[in-house]
Amino acid sequence: MKKTLLLLTFFTLAIGGFVFSQELNSNGNIHGNFSFEGQYYITDSAINAYEVKEKILSNSFLNLIYTNGNFTSGIRYEAYLGPMKGYDDAYAGNGLPYRFATYKKDELEVTVGNFYDQFGNGLIFRSYEEKTLGIDNAMDGIRVKFTPVNGITLKGIVGNQRIYWAKSAGVLRGIDGEFALNDLCSRMKDSKTKIILGGSAISKYQKDKPTSKYKLPVNVAAFAGRFDISRGRFALQGEYAYKINDPSALNNYIFKPGEALFLSGSYSQKGLGVIVAAKRIDNMNFRTDRDMIGNPLTISYLPSITKQHTYSLAALYPYSTQPNGEMGFFGQVEYMFKKGSKLGGKYGTDASVNFSRINNIKKESPGAGIAMDSAGTMGYKSEFFAFGDELYFQDFNLEVTHKFNKHWKAIFSYLNLIYNISIIENHEGPLIYANVGIADVTYKFNEKNAVRVELQNLMSKQDKGDWFTGLVEYTIAPKWFFSVMDQYNYGNEDFEKRFHYYMAALGYTKGSNRIALQYGRQREGIVCVGGICRAVPASNGFQISITSSF
Amino acid sequence: MKYIGSIFFIALLIGYFFVSCDKIEEPFLRNNIPDTGDTGTATVKRKILIEDYTGHKCPNCPFAAEVAKTIHEEHPDQVVVMAVHAGSFATPDASGNFTYDFRTPEGNQLNGDFGLGAAYPIGLISRITSAPGRWDVQYTKWAETVDTLLNDVATVKLTLTNNYVEANRTSNVTVKTDFLTDIEQNCFLCVYLTEDSIIKPQKKQNLTILDYIHMHVLRKSFNGTYGTQLNSAAGAAGATFTNSFSMNLSTDWVDKNCNIVVYVFREDTKEILQVETVKVK
Numbered sequence: 001m002k003k004t005l006l007l008l009t010f011f012t013l014a015i016g017g018f019v020f021s022q023e024l025n026s027n028g029n030i031h032g033n034f035s036f037e038g039q040y041y042i043t044d045s046a047i048n049a050y051e052v053k054e055k056i057l058s059n060s061f062l063n064l065i066y067t068n069g070n071f072t073s074g075i076r077y078e079a080y081l082g083p084m085k086g087y088d089d090a091y092a093g094n095g096l097p098y099r100f101a102t103y104k105k106d107e108l109e110v111t112v113g114n115f116y117d118q119f120g121n122g123l124i125f126r127s128y129e130e131k132t133l134g135i136d137n138a139m140d141g142i143r144v145k146f147t148p149v150n151g152i153t154l155k156g157i158v159g160n161q162r163i164y165w166a167k168s169a170g171v172l173r174g175i176d177g178e179f180a181l182n183d184l185c186s187r188m189k190d191s192k193t194k195i196i197l198g199g200s201a202i203s204k205y206q207k208d209k210p211t212s213k214y215k216l217p218v219n220v221a222a223f224a225g226r227f228d229i230s231r232g233r234f235a236l237q238g239e240y241a242y243k244i245n246d247p248s249a250l251n252n253y254i255f256k257p258g259e260a261l262f263l264s265g266s267y268s269q270k271g272l273g274v275i276v277a278a279k280r281i282d283n284m285n286f287r288t289d290r291d292m293i294g295n296p297l298t299i300s301y302l303p304s305i306t307k308q309h310t311y312s313l314a315a316l317y318p319y320s321t322q323p324n325g326e327m328g329f330f331g332q333v334e335y336m337f338k339k340g341s342k343l344g345g346k347y348g349t350d351a352s353v354n355f356s357r358i359n360n361i362k363k364e365s366p367g368a369g370i371a372m373d374s375a376g377t378m379g380y381k382s383e384f385f386a387f388g389d390e391l392y393f394q395d396f397n398l399e400v401t402h403k404f405n406k407h408w409k410a411i412f413s414y415l416n417l418i419y420n421i422s423i424i425e426n427h428e429g430p431l432i433y434a435n436v437g438i439a440d441v442t443y444k445f446n447e448k449n450a451v452r453v454e455l456q457n458l459m460s461k462q463d464k465g466d467w468f469t470g471l472v473e474y475t476i477a478p479k480w481f482f483s484v485m486d487q488y489n490y491g492n493e494d495f496e497k498r499f500h501y502y503m504a505a506l507g508y509t510k511g512s513n514r515i516a517l518q519y520g521r522q523r524e525g526i527v528c529v530g531g532i533c534r535a536v537p538a539s540n541g542f543q544i545s546i547t548s549s550f
Numbered sequence: 551m552k553y554i555g556s557i558f559f560i561a562l563l564i565g566y567f568f569v570s571c572d573k574i575e576e577p578f579l580r581n582n583i584p585d586t587g588d589t590g591t592a593t594v595k596r597k598i599l600i601e602d603y604t605g606h607k608c609p610n611c612p613f614a615a616e617v618a619k620t621i622h623e624e625h626p627d628q629v630v631v632m633a634v635h636a637g638s639f640a641t642p643d644a645s646g647n648f649t650y651d652f653r654t655p656e657g658n659q660l661n662g663d664f665g666l667g668a669a670y671p672i673g674l675i676s677r678i679t680s681a682p683g684r685w686d687v688q689y690t691k692w693a694e695t696v697d698t699l700l701n702d703v704a705t706v707k708l709t710l711t712n713n714y715v716e717a718n719r720t721s722n723v724t725v726k727t728d729f730l731t732d733i734e735q736n737c738f739l740c741v742y743l744t745e746d747s748i749i750k751p752q753k754k755q756n757l758t759i760l761d762y763i764h765m766h767v768l769r770k771s772f773n774g775t776y777g778t779q780l781n782s783a784a785g786a787a788g789a790t791f792t793n794s795f796s797m798n799l800s801t802d803w804v805d806k807n808c809n810i811v812v813y814v815f816r817e818d819t820k821e822i823l824q825v826e827t828v829k830v831k
Contacts, residue, residue, distance in 0.1 A: 045609060045756045090681035166682035203570050210731070213703045214578050221571030244571050249698040255578050293694045375701050376578045
């Protein structure tokens, strides 16, 4: 521990080269977490799991955070030796890509080094890490938070973004303010209506590219305004963002400004919850490198409003946000049938209905004789509230959770999906219509022992046809779990591709330490978190994962 | 409530100084593009070289070849493809279907120097960097990467003159290189020979296609893997170099299927600034 403290102290002094005095008390503490994931790969060319020369690949990291009074500093060690399949090979290597120091003095909080942050919903700025997607666009720079009075938070940032083991050439500068009116205005102090307003602005600098035939903006700014109003059971939120001309590889170097609007409203009371949401995105790809494609170096974060499914076949066709343009809406009603009622039974029944639909935006040529989306033009004109004709994604789903008695509990789900593979996965294919039925039944033997069975069936006449998944999981709380699973592509038109993707796993948890082993096949597919996706290649082999925190 | 207005004002003021943006007015085209003059730059487009690193025993490589073919068909005047057989997937077997040796010393060297050994198929797109210190691009990203270069203005113009002497199967090529903009780095000229329509076995997933047609196969370089240095310090706009090279074609190669691929690259970034191709016969 002494060594670690020394390392942290040294690092803290080294990173910024700044000097400040702050009283450290003797109650400093170190905490952190560790994760190791490794796989031994077995060649299985039938399912496109090709030879991995290294045989074993692994991703791991350790976070170490030291806190003492108003002072915090930390480092993260990462090792990709080599990166597991599905992660970008550019991550290969190991080192300390993340280090920071923060102190707070009265109204001011200063962070130097790396940090994650976002303005509002993230429409114009979100720096975050999502390990499952291989995304880490951590900032490396300075962040200052200032709270002059209760109810006002001002935030300023400047820095580069992380790209794999390097930093973006482009620089970001931004400011955000949030104002809680109820705290600021004495007349509103006791009002039932709570209002929070926010505004932000950000600008990226990227040097000119002399070989481009277009006049490229080297400073590109974006602005956003937001509100959050709640009164009793009702809440309403919204954010609008605007970005000036930003020709990029992803928008085919058009000069049209970008816009985004997110609105959501909710109502909740005991036993009932209603959420509705709508969004429009128009040319909002925003990165520190105009020529970058894929997931790196994003500045804007455009969350998906579709429901994120967790059952494997429900998540077979996930939606991915289309930054160049999309319009959609979402509605969800959750209702709890009371205990003792006909449908509620002894323990009550939870039911949820959810619907979302995403289309393209309506576009027209920007001027006579100019083809739509032509490079070096305004690209297109688009009416703000007009839906386009092309459907990108639709999801209607129902979920019912019911506890029958002390032993039996079940979740039943049904989904009806329409998935535009040519837009979402960017390769040719018909619209995919899929129906999915899922039964998830748990039988509890006693306080410690339980068995859970999951049966899922997906039916589709397109793509790879029908799928079935069966899973049995046995848990000995709180330490052990064992599971076996098979995913069977029984409806594939190509008889030779009716593969079984079998998997067996066991896990041991004690306190904050967890070890899991897994053996089996993983189908190729897409993993999405919040509308951002990563393609995962097929694999076969042994997997071990260790997570721990202290 | 009274200080909300002033705080908004301060925030806006800070925002004004803090955030800068460049609003570009139409026309969006640069007006300083050299589009007249001796070199005739108005017609010069930047061409893009797709180097497809492949092997006859590589099960996924035919998919990459198909992607390269599609991109080439979409931009026939702006895209040149070269298939480099190297690495363990290209190693010939002692017997069986895969005894033919497609490998070349040049291809082996490039494969090693660009660190491409791990997973095939993989490609280089005009050797632009895909990440700091890396040039490799997955074949699923070739089309997107090519798209980012299609609108670039050419910085170098290459003019090829080929004279093929059928009697002794000798290809004589003269390359005129015109620098259209100042390039303050050493540049090298490479002249390679590729051959189309070689019918030899190829793995495709778990199948072996015995009569697979191999296209754009790198055969040999006229002037070494990294070619001939053009300029000792800076290629100033207007500088012109003329170089001649010749090569006897191996009897194993079909002359009418052979192409000469010529490119110029920067020594510092390794980026290929321009590429041209001409048929041998």
